[in-house]
Amino acid sequence: MTRILHRSIAQDYPTAVSGKGVTIRDAEGRDYIDASGGAAVSCLGHSHPDVLAAMHTQLDQLAYAHTSFFTTRVAEELGEALIADAPAGMGHVYYVSGGSEAVEAALKMARQYCVETGQPQRTKFIARRQSYHGNTLGALAVGGNEWRRKQFAPLLIETHHVSAPFDYRGRRADETPEHYGERLARELEAEIERLGPDSVIGFIAETVGGATAGCITAPPGYFRRVREICDRHGILLILDEVMCGMGRTGTLHACEQEGIAPDLMTIAKGLGGGFAPIGAVLVADRVFDAFRSGSGMFQHGHTYLGHPLACAAALAVQTVIRRDNLLDNVKAQGVHLARRLGERFGNHHHVGDIRGRGLFQAIELVADRGTKETFDPKHKLNARIKREAMARGLMVYPMGGTVDGVHGDHVLIAPPFIVDHSTIDVIVERLAEAVDASLQDIA
16 A cells, blocks of 8 residues: 555556666566656656766765855856857746746746836736646646636636637637737737736746647747737736747747747756756846846745756756757657658547647547537546556556646647657557547547
8 A cells, every 4th residue: 555645546556667768667567658758857768877977976066055055066057058048138047846836936026026126016917728837826826727726716816817829729710820819919918908007917828838738839920929018018928838848849948939038937847857856937137137126136935946966967958958969859750740640640530630849749639520529528538548558558648628627638749859750650659559449438
């Protein structure tokens, strides 16, 4: 009997004992292709020798130093590396231990920025429906997934939500992608006007929607219009790239493909590749300057922020990605993944959409392709697919509630950046087998 409160109490979990490259092995000797990088985390796969060596070296020197007393060389080096490749106008890094902490910190930074600049009346955040920003209370409050929010709603701050760019379900038949993006931008501006422009702190959005909606991408021009709207109303733009960032979509930052830079950006997962818990907020110069010329501090902190071991792991991960030109592989393998998914699922009776960028792609399951009707949630199709995939030695990331937090199912595929063509072929075939087995008695 386990003493751990696992995510699902009734489920029996295999015991992972080792990992190498794109696979994890359990205690029974079974191997699993990690086609989702856990939760889009393991960008270099498992047991990369260069990262392990860097961590060993750091442990031999210094395991921990509290940031109220010291900085460390490795934290400073990582900061230099991150800012060297950061979006324009970003000049500083704030370390945390994961994505939810990064979002919490960004929300508090945005509020403190308003106070420091003489705008204490700004108290409201706008986010998007069906978004996911983390499970801490602040992150959950701005998140737009109703299933996750429902039971904790009495504890959450009031936030406001507009439509996400969900082309498959949101764009009208008479709209071009550009017109759809413009309509979404106008909806954001209308919400700002309704709330009162001088009452809004910031707008937070996933650059590419992740866990809850399954790799939804913005239409052309959408984020440029969002940036313009935020600037016109003095509102901070916060981009959440915890899942889609750090190379996952083919560029180091997903916003590079949108032609914009945010005021605050959250990163995690692919930052440290799962070798140690780490996340960060990239901070625009104007936000930092407001703190420096005002109170001289950011009123926030955690015990393990800037942890030397985590920083050493992240620095090594980022060094390997650059040295080995792995973003080129993400682009190339992303094209191959999209092609193979299209070949295998493009005419599948119960796959309504295939979407995503780079090595961050998803399929959406439907009961009827013509009407886009979802399967009844009682079938728990996403859980079935996960179980059938595991039985075939495949780890993917299925989720339910794709449409509104209750209805809809998708499967997210996010293999390590080191994946090759032949492994992607196996991933797609095993996924197809798992999907078909899961549909046998409900389709």
